[in-house]
Amino acid sequence: MQLxxxxxxxxxxxVRKLVPFAEQAKKKGKKVYHLNIGQPDIKTPKEFMEAVRNYDSEVIAYSFSNGEPSLIKAISEYYKRFGITYNEDEILITNGGSEALIFxxxxTCDAGEEILVPEPFYTNYNGFTTGVNVSINPITTTAENGFHLPSKEEILARVTPKTRAIMISNPGNPTGVVYSKEELEILAEVAKEKNLWIISDEVYREFTYDGLTCTSFGNIKGVEDRVIIVDSVSKRYSACGARIGSLCSKNKDFIKExxxxxxxxLCVPTLEQLGAAALYKVEQKYLDDVNKEYMKRRDITFDVLSKINGVVCKKPTGAFYIIAKLPIDDAEKFALWMLQEFDDNGDTVMFSPVADFYATKGLGKDEVRIAYILEEKDLIRAMELLKKGLEAYIKVNK
Amino acid sequence: MQLxxxxxxxxxxxVRKLVPFAEQAKKKGKKVYHLNIGQPDIKTPKEFMEAVRNYDSEVIAYSFSNGEPSLIKAISEYYKRFGITYNEDEILITNGGSEALIFxxxxTCDAGEEILVPEPFYTNYNGFTTGVNVSINPITTTAENGFHLPSKEEILARVTPKTRAIMISNPGNPTGVVYSKEELEILAEVAKEKNLWIISDEVYREFTYDGLTCTSFGNIKGVEDRVIIVDSVSKRYSACGARIGSLCSKNKDFIKExxxxxxxxLCVPTLEQLGAAALYKVEQKYLDDVNKEYMKRRDITFDVLSKINGVVCKKPTGAFYIIAKLPIDDAEKFALWMLQEFDDNGDTVMFSPVADFYATKGLGKDEVRIAYILEEKDLIRAMELLKKGLEAYIKVNK
Structure with a gap:
């Protein structure tokens, strides 16, 4: 049968293709520290399960196609904290940020058209586009430059007659970059000059460090009719399994379509929406505490990396990822070797090779992504394992 | 901005486009009986909320991409009741039957290709195909023939070089038809001769009446590698708002892709999957009782329709829908008139015009779909309103 x-x-x-090898390692008795996936260990605020448990209707009925009114209202209120106004008819609830991005x-794009995306990018952007015959036209960024954007001219040069949108993750997964307001304004100028949509994936909005704040595309003037903001409770409230995201736009035609x-x-699950509405009302202190915790982890991770000879890695300022360029040829081989050959007192560590996060073939082969999602003690041990493993791997491959 | x-x-x-007119009617103080949407009033088994409430992990974490093992196992066991064997690696959990159909x-189809579907069909099949540049090639069925399939020759004549699959809903939404084993075998022959996939949407499997049972495509020999079965807990366990569906296939390449x-x-919501796993373990008596209740409602609905002069309607044997051909020109105008102009002691009734359930333009303009999802007393009143309204409408439009 033809597919x-x-x-x-x-x-x-x-991110998931090395999982079977991790399973094998575990079967052999190894302990594997996971720095490969963005599943935080942070507790979900108890308000989520309280709201779910309190559901007392006898029928688990359809919700509205655009979303539960209480959740839409809560998101509209949430944006006001950032000086952003999205009315309730400008917000749609989706099955995670994933569905928001697919929609x-x-x-915005027909089959055969394309979207500009800074690379390396969140690899599922590939699935969201390839599955519907849209291609990603990459804007290359580098570890040496902390994954910041190139000049306006370089970005303009990438635009083709088939380009319909710019899609960014800010703060960035997998790079940890937080784009400056000036960088966003350059993208806004490109979008206006070339008549492009701006799809801004801001699911890591709260995760910025060193006193930095993330400028939302909702704060950029003059592009209100072309900006689409994607959000999610997954990382913000450590509720990845709730699969509640949202899509906002001031463009009424876009919303209508x-x-x-x-x-x-039909709709997004009713119970999860009620839980998510409760999350958006959790006090700011929760977010502040989580932020402090991640900044500490970022520092632990970066501190180890910056002391390894030959590693290229600028201190990232957002999300909970670091990309490090390692003094090796092939990070995927190294990751596999760590699972199959290496251990230190029975322990090893798993991370993601980054080559597949680039659309340009050949880039990123020597880079790994580390998700600093473990608590302090485990993270210190995991990073020690990475350092020891890298030294051993270099020795073996000399 | 271009969309x-x-x-x-x-x-x-x-189904939803007349909703604003129903809202207006309600604002004017009318009571509207809803026979327009497939949201049952049947209670969801309490096991669903019990399983959800018992979730005691502190993190609402990602589930597996293919689904929660306990739910997959429960579905595999469920199929055995029908003599169908799907192993756990042949079952994937989806966001409702909707996502299963989209996947x-x-x-199975690239952009520009097409799928054979008996019309009238579940209108969201349009969204699932148009959104990904696939078109529906309809096999027309008629009220006079109880919406059964035409001959093998007629079906074969519809196949073009671009046809990749046959998609059916069995029991049928919106028709209430239950295809015979012989009809499925004819489709299987067509699929084999023309090398087509068979996408069998069996979400109404339990809803068959008059002692009839629904033959699943899982019971048809010789097409195991081309059959894809779509299922859902929405109607089966009156859990529409849970959005838990599934996709089964013995074709390993299909599953892999x-x-x-x-x-x-990433995944389907974790909590909803645990709730759904509990549903699949609910005793058979629940399903039997629900079945009896719907058969009673089917009889009430059909009894009224069959006594109205000029109505064409064969007694349907499955799902919870009836299509009736009315002695009027335009069922959409009639439906609107019922909301805007008609009332009987302040009451009116809403149903779905069927023209948009056909892909062939011009068909079904005089047909309505009635979802018999109200309890006895309300249903009797709703059908009385339909009868009175129709008589008044015919009088006014003479």
Missing amino acids: SKRVQAMQQSP AVVA VIKLCQSR | SKRVQAMQQSP AVVA VIKLCQSR
């Missing part, structure tokens, strides 16, 4: 070319062209998840791509996509899948 | 042609080509939900379409789609959206 579609588009599904065959889809990349296997680079944004389908509504996306509502058709929402209607065709 | 994609594909999203603009998507139909507005015909099946994306994985769809797992990429699953991975790109």
